[in-house]
Amino acid sequence: MSKQSASTAVPNANEGKPNDSIQSKGGRARAASLSPEERKEIARRAADTRWAVEEHDGPIIEATYTGVLNIGDKQIPCAVLRDGQRVLSDNGITNALLGSRSGASKRLKQAAKTEGANLPLFLAPANLNPFISEELREGSLKPILYRSGNRSMIGYNAELLPAVCDIWLRAREAGALQTQQLEKAQQAEILMRGLAKIGVIALVDEATGYQEIRDRVALQVILDRYLKDEWSKWTRRFPNDFYRELFRLKGVDFPLAGNQKPSYVGHWTNDIVYSRLTPGLVKRLKELNPRNEKGNRLRKHHQHFTDELGVPELHQHISNVVFLMKTCLTDEEFKLKLDLAAPKYGDTMQFALGK
Numbered sequence: 001m002s003k004q005s006a007s008t009a010v011p012n013a014n015e016g017k018p019n020d021s022i023q024s025k026g027g028r029a030r031a032a033s034l035s036p037e038e039r040k041e042i043a044r045r046a047a048d049t050r051w052a053v054e055e056h057d058g059p060i061i062e063a064t065y066t067g068v069l070n071i072g073d074k075q076i077p078c079a080v081l082r083d084g085q086r087v088l089s090d091n092g093i094t095n096a097l098l099g100s101r102s103g104a105s106k107r108l109k110q111a112a113k114t115e116g117a118n119l120p121l122f123l124a125p126a127n128l129n130p131f132i133s134e135e136l137r138e139g140s141l142k143p144i145l146y147r148s149g150n151r152s153m154i155g156y157n158a159e160l161l162p163a164v165c166d167i168w169l170r171a172r173e174a175g176a177l178q179t180q181q182l183e184k185a186q187q188a189e190i191l192m193r194g195l196a197k198i199g200v201i202a203l204v205d206e207a208t209g210y211q212e213i214r215d216r217v218a219l220q221v222i223l224d225r226y227l228k229d230e231w232s233k234w235t236r237r238f239p240n241d242f243y244r245e246l247f248r249l250k251g252v253d254f255p256l257a258g259n260q261k262p263s264y265v266g267h268w269t270n271d272i273v274y275s276r277l278t279p280g281l282v283k284r285l286k287e288l289n290p291r292n293e294k295g296n297r298l299r300k301h302h303q304h305f306t307d308e309l310g311v312p313e314l315h316q317h318i319s320n321v322v323f324l325m326k327t328c329l330t331d332e333e334f335k336l337k338l339d340l341a342a343p344k345y346g347d348t349m350q351f352a353l354g355k
Contacts, residue, residue, distance in 0.1 A: 067207035071194035087155035231303040245325035279345040
């Protein structure tokens with residue numbers, strides 16, 4: 001998206017004419033109800049955003065999921081962008097740490113711009129400078145311009161928040177803060193304690209509803225490493241020992257007449273092998289290798305496995321399964337051992353939040 005397309009002021013044929021739409025009337029009523037301080041704050045935010053748009057030389061990324069991050073009594077608008085970045089709004093972080101913007105804080109930010117530091121308002125005080133690393137300045141402290149609905153927003157990588165809190169706390173520990181700044185450090189401590197309970201990325205994903213998409217994306221990445229759309233020339237992957245031991249436990253004669261395996265052997269294989277390698281694998285294999293009109297599959301599932309990961313993992317699992325089979329006298333005993341050694345997966349990833 002270009003700067004021009006991101007601009008919030010777009011000339012049109014009705015410019016300068018009164019707008020009597022319900023939305024316009026509602027907007028004017030809301031504006032009339034604001035206090036002078038609130039109107040000044042909105043104007044300051046708009047000015048900051050215009051300045052960011054003018055200075056920004058990259059694309060303005062669209063927010064695909066938005067929400068509000070609740071930490072104690074603080075609320076920080078957040079978003080997941082189209083490219084997967086998780087961001088917290090500049091205003092949200094500032095308000096959580098500093099409260100509403102004051103004239104003094106505005107002057108701090110303007111001074112930072114003049115000196116070329118261009119630090120966000122929540123790190124603008126000069127006595128914080130010794131505690132801000134160059135790595136942070138060149139990384140997460142670079143603002144991200146994104147679009148939420150029809151608004152251009154300034155945000156920062158969500159993982160910046162705990163780092164910002166740490167800067168305030170280290171400055172307090174070193175005795176570098178002024179008396180009036182100690183309250184800000186206390187807010188940083190409260191935020192840090194809230195973040196300690198669960199990772200900030202997981203919080204943003206939960207607040208925006210992105211967690212379900214995240215799970216599907218993570219699952220697809222794993223499946224892409226296991227499987228490929230094209231298929232390889234058939235190669236024997238299942239040794240005779242696999243079928244010999246399986247049929248013994250199932251009480252079926254081996255080998256079968258004509259060496260043709262009935263369809264139920266495929267169900268056994270899905271249950272014992274494919275459903276235990278990685279989440280969603282059986283579902284994806286059925287999509288890549290569907291049955292034809294006669295109910296048969298044209299290829300073996302394992303012909304879609306990648307040489308880098310899929311085939312080695314398959315071989316290792318089959319080897320382990322054959323070993324377990326040989327230690328069991330009954331099919332029931334084998335199932336119990338297999339469920340303990342290699343539990344079945346479903347079609348979704350399970351994430352342990354906060355780790």
